[in-house]
Amino acid sequence: MEQEADILATEEAEAGVEQQLLRGSRNRDGRGAEDAYEGPSPHAYDGAADELPAKKDNTWSAWLNRPSIAILLPPFLLLATAMGAAAVPRVNLYLTLICQDYYKERERNLPSGSFTPIKLVLGADNPECEVPEIAAKAAMFTLYINVIVGLLSAISSPRLGQLSDRYGRRRLMILSSCGSLIAEIMLIFCARFPDTITYWWLLLAEVFEGALGSFTLVLALTHSYATDCTSFAKRAAAFSFFHGCLFTGIAIGPAIGGYVIEKTDSLISVFYAVVVIHVSVLLYFGFILPESLSKAKQMLARDKWAEKQRKLAESSVSKWRLALRHMNIFEPLNILWPKSGHNLAKLRLNMILIAAIDFIMFGVGFGAMTVVILYSKIQFHWTTQFAAYYTSIVNSTRVFALFVILTVITRLFRKKPPPGTPAAGCDTLDTYLIRGALSIEVLGYSFFVLARSTPLFVVGGVVQSFGGIGSPTLQSALTKHSPADKTGHLLGVIALLHALARVIGPTAFNGIYYKTAESYPQATFTVLVGLFMCAWVAAWFITPHIAVEGAEEAVERDDGESAESQPLVARS
Known part of the structure; x- marks a missing residue:
């Protein structure tokens, strides 16, 4: 009732x-x-349906027309799976294209007859390409792509995110997905016609992807969609659902990609499948997904x-x-420096520290991925299939940590505040989870530094993946420091920081690997250990239970149960 x-x-x-x-x-x-x-x-x-029917209707048609995260999770999982399936093949395809260009240039520069032509199989594990110089060139090319996409998405994401407040989430999701589709199609053309279309054309494709926000904007828009569909009390759980689906897709994607490569004996077939997924998701957004913001x-x-x-x-x-x-792309960051509130100095310090730690974790997670793949291929001579299976194992562990470990810890140790209690920043459990996640990250990357064999390196990846509980905890904690009516603005700032991290992270880590690939290839992981140690120290300055002025929303109650106990994906 x-x-x-x-x-x-x-x-x-x-x-x-x-x-x-x-x-x-x-x-x-x-x-x-x-x-x-x-x-x-x-x-x-907050969180109520925008265009609910006059009477409760449980028909299939009514369910599809009612905005909820249950309708958005399937296409999001497909996109994450496509991204995971293409991650390792993409790096290996870059490596082969650059390797092919490298040997062609050597053939042109050497006297005729003094160089034996090398026949490469595009996307295969060519031993001729497993040299530090080619790996360094591949790392730099990946860096160029990340810089282009990151800078352009940092400029466009906040503005497109604000545009979604005026014209709806669904239209902007369609627009952003089109940029990713263009990039995948161009990659197929470069792979199919490497002698005609040089791999440098991929940079132009990434311009379109970055200008339309890339996956960073899609992630922010899904969070905005979840914000429209759920109450403040359930928002953290909704974010964890999307993070879990993201890493589920990244976990099963590499295994699916490796299986497709093994059965078809063609690396390009993975990208054909990715294009099909992008087109299917675009059609889903256009004709099935209901808009979460009402016309009013x-x-x-x-x-x-x-x-x-x-x-x-x-x-x-x-x-x-x-x-x-x-x-000025940094103007939205003003929300991290509130003008009023209780314990204003501690409130500002909390928001800055949490945003900075989240920036580090996202930048490291995104920037270190390419280095890990290249490092393992050069140092341990991993095949594409083994690298895909490794990525799948690591991300499966991360999904287990998100869906099981984080859920159990929250259920056992998070105390439910009394009904009517206003939002008061992050709680003590949030701070413990953040510090614990950073400690795990330090331990995992320490394994990377010390590993000189495949088993120990894999153990380090598995250990490090348990630190995945930190990302949704950080973002949830950050939203608890801002009034509910500014959540959309805050999510736009998170998208901006993630876009900048996508530039700074790969720039720093790929640059370090480029300079140290021959002398000390473990230098990147050593820097990461030091970086996470600094973040761990900063986490101890986060103060829990800081009251937020203007956060009127209180803990909800329904038949004696808290709002968090209600079904998250049901809206009726």
Whole structure:
């Protein structure tokens, strides 16, 4: 009965929004819709369905038309699986293309007849390519790609994320997925016609992917979609669902990719399958996925944006200063420096430290991946299939840590606050989980530094994967330090930081490996151990239970149970 009352309250609130929008559009005294609106706040029922049917309807059609994370999880899992399946073959394909170009250049520069042509099998494990110089060139080329995608997505992601507040999440998901599809198609052309289309054309394809936000924006939009569909109390659990699906896809993807390569004896077949997945997901977004933001909320956001632009145009600020403000990609970071609140100094320190640690963990996870694959291939002579199976094992362990270990720890040790208790930052368990995850990361990368054989290196990867519980904990803890009505802004900032990490991480780690590949190839992992030690020290300065001003949402209760105990993927 309480849930039905919530649904009726939601419909009445949104009806009031739509009526006030119409009233605001007819206003003749110069006020916008934001000023004209005097009814219930459109955010009063955070997480409520935006366009629920008048009566409870459990039919299949009604379920598909009701926004929920259960509808978004399947295509997201497909995208993660495609990314995991193509990760190792992509690096090996880059290596073969660069190797082929390297030997062709040597053949052109040497006198005729003094060089024996080398026949390479594209994407196969060619022993001729397993030399440090070619591996270093491959690392630098991967660095160029990451810099292009990272910088462009850092610029575009916050703006596209804000655009989704005005025009809906679904449209922006479609737009961002198109960029990834273009990049995959170009890679197939380079692999099929290496003599005609040089691998440098891949950089142009990555320009499209980065300008449209890449997977970084897709991840942020899925979190925004989950924010629209769930209450504040369930938001952390929703994030963990997406993180779990992400690493599930990355875990099973390499195994699927390795199996496809083994059965078809063709590395390019993996990328054909990836293209099919991208097209299928685009069709799913376009024709099946319901929009999570109602027209009323979209129109309110558009009117607020128009009013803000009108005030800026009428202000005394010069046009060139306005242009510089629009070009400043760091302006959204202001949310990490709140202007008011209790214990303001500790609140700011918490937000900065948590964001910085999350930035490090994402940058290391993304930037060290290529180095691990190249290092293992050169040092231990791993085949493509074995590298794929290793990646699958490591990410399977990470999924186990997310779905089982983190869930059990939360159930056993997290104390439920009394009903009506306002949000008060991260709790003590969050800080313990963050410090524990960083300790595991230090131990895992220490194995990488010391390993001189495949078994010990694999053990290090498995140990390090348990540190995966840190990422959703950090992002959940960060949202607890901000009012609920600013969650979308905060998620845009997280996307911005992840995009920058995608540039800085690979730039630093690939650059280190490039310089030390011949003298001390373990240097990258040594730096990582030191970096995580610094993050571990910083985590001890995070203060739990810092009250957040403006976070009115309290712990919900339904029939004596907390909101977290209710089904996360059900909306009825």
